Amino acid sequence: MLPETKPVQPDSSRWSPLDPDNLQLRSWDSGTVVYNGLSGDTHLLSPLAGDILHQLKTAPATREQLLGALPDHFREEKESDEKLDIIEIILHDLQAIDLVICSGRH
């Protein structure tokens, strides 16, 4: 799922919901359910994935910006690269179920 070569520069891909007006979210402690009004599908997301989607719904963001906005999900001692990788995997998963799109590099 991840690209073979890791970018040397900070990855500036911007992520945004496929259609923010057509996304409904409900969150509880254990997770978030999301309804995609375009496809008619409902998904259950982990708390982190749910928060990423909430964040993107307020404004498009790069994965670095997402990490900055969601520090509580990660333990301090983890490497920053590792955290970014986790976010990237989740973003690709969200893309595969038509919730977000990547608008390329700026």
Place this chain on the structure above:
Amino acid sequence: MYAGFDTCPEDAFADFHVAVIRESGLLNWMKPRARFYFDGRPSFIPLPVSQSFAMLEWGLNWCVAAHGHQYLIIHAAVIEREGRAAILPGAPGAGKSTLCAGLINRGWRLLSDELALLDLDSGLVCGMCRPVNLKNASIDVIRRFAPHAVMTGPVPDTTKGTIALMRPPEESIAARDAPARPAWIIVPDYSPEASPELVPHDRALAFMLLAEQSFNYDIHGKNGFAAVGRLIDACHCYRFSYSNLEDAVRIFDRLAGGCE
């Protein structure tokens, strides 16, 4: 089974026109079969005549599930006590019919043993109070638990095994038009050795379970999503494991008494 119900006058509006008719032909003379008709059109394959009544019930369930989109329809039993309803969703075999049949013989009111009809605007559940479907071992369990309950004889060899239908208590039938406000979502989990246990259930998972067990969640789109969300918020969600109906009665009575 429908002794407590009125018949619909000829000149009234009927929701569905159904019939179960014996099939004609030589093959059917030797091995009599009957068929379900929805508004004059055969809608299921023919089954042995001994299963006619069960077929009528299955056919009616199908009519409601396929046409009643004014409701969000969830595959769940619904029972009520003092205006508060418990919704019991769950896969076949989880013991929802047995639990429902047991409790309605001990003071709970039956709304439905299979179809929870949620009104999206009011958030209330409606029921039809039709006969309760019992399968296999449940038939004897209920017979022992509630010896006075009116039941059909067992019908063996159906696709669901041996089945019998039980008439709901008179009080339930008399109140069949009254909807109820959902207060609990309880996922039953029957297993022969289980000690009775009522534990809080994860809300996000309960949401997904209700959506999955709904016949028409997808048809309601974002309104369905919002309605299930409101339902989850309005209810306490539990998972209930049990092996004995007497335990179940005790625990549900405590729940209704407001201790939990």
Place this chain on the structure above:
Amino acid sequence: MSGNALITRALLLPSLVTGLSAPEWDLLVRQGRRANLLARLAHRIVEQQLMDRVPPRPRSHLLSALRMADRQSSAMRWEVECILRALAGVDERVILLKGAAYLLSDLPTAKGRTFADVDILVPKQRIAEVESQLMLHGWQGTHHDDYDQHYYRQWMHEIPPMRHVKRGTSIDVHHTVLPESARLKINTALLFQSAIAVPGHGRLYVLAPVDMVLHSATHLFHEGTLDNGLRDLFDLDCLLRHFGAIPDFWEQLVPRAAELGMRRPLYYALRYCSKILNTPIPVEVINELEPGKPAPIISSMMDFCYQRALIPQHHSCSTKGSRLATTFLYIRSHWLRMPFPLLVQHLLRKAMRNSTARAWETLFTPAPEKPEP
């Protein structure tokens, strides 16, 4: 007109529903449900702000049908989006036909209409490419029987319907609008040339107004089973009333029909629309179609059949001869679509295969035969 079914009269004059008795409502809902027109009726009632005056019990059935139709519309839009994505690599216009076309062009015909499959039209030389792209994106062929495969590919105007493995939705990919073997030869290339783009959707096209009407007419009057016949006639009526207001529409219609080879279906379409649904049609257009209309004996036979077939397929509507009429039309449609020796073979094959299918069916019980479309 006065002999029309209640559902037909109510759709033509929604205010009629304010005066219905309980048994009349009962009949109306049943006819509407059977003819797949209940949601359209509900939509007309909402449009005329009459829903409050419908008694609660029938109202709940109307609202149910409306919800189903609304959901089908959004599912259809998403399906089209998915198809476009799958075909992103094919450098060709994708022309939507029938229901999907009405919906994506926001035509009033789509309001309260039920939808099943998506039909698209692509040039014949692109079929293989389109089919393989669809397969790459999760669609699979549905007809695995060798006979079916051969039948579709040799004689039909489409490849066997494909079904999406995850969404369960179906697509029919056509390369022309009538079977290759049909008696009527249609100039498909002209349809492609005049197609018009759907705003905001890239390579998505629909047929030009006159062509859309002609295709709808050809489709209806070559159909074997007319279960949705009345629904399709209402589609035509709605298209004619809507496009009829466009300047030049009526002037173009008959010449275009001649050019495409669709005069005869147009003749029938206009005849039954005006006879059954009172669709306003300029007298000049009727006159233009006079030469070349069917001989009187054929015409009266067709009247006999279609006036019995273009009604809800509900027992409240069956009259003397309706079964004969529908059987005749079924055979006629095959006659129109197939050269004769092939016709016999096809009907036979179908009859034979149904008997084995029924044996299989008994294993799966109790399941409804088919969910209502």
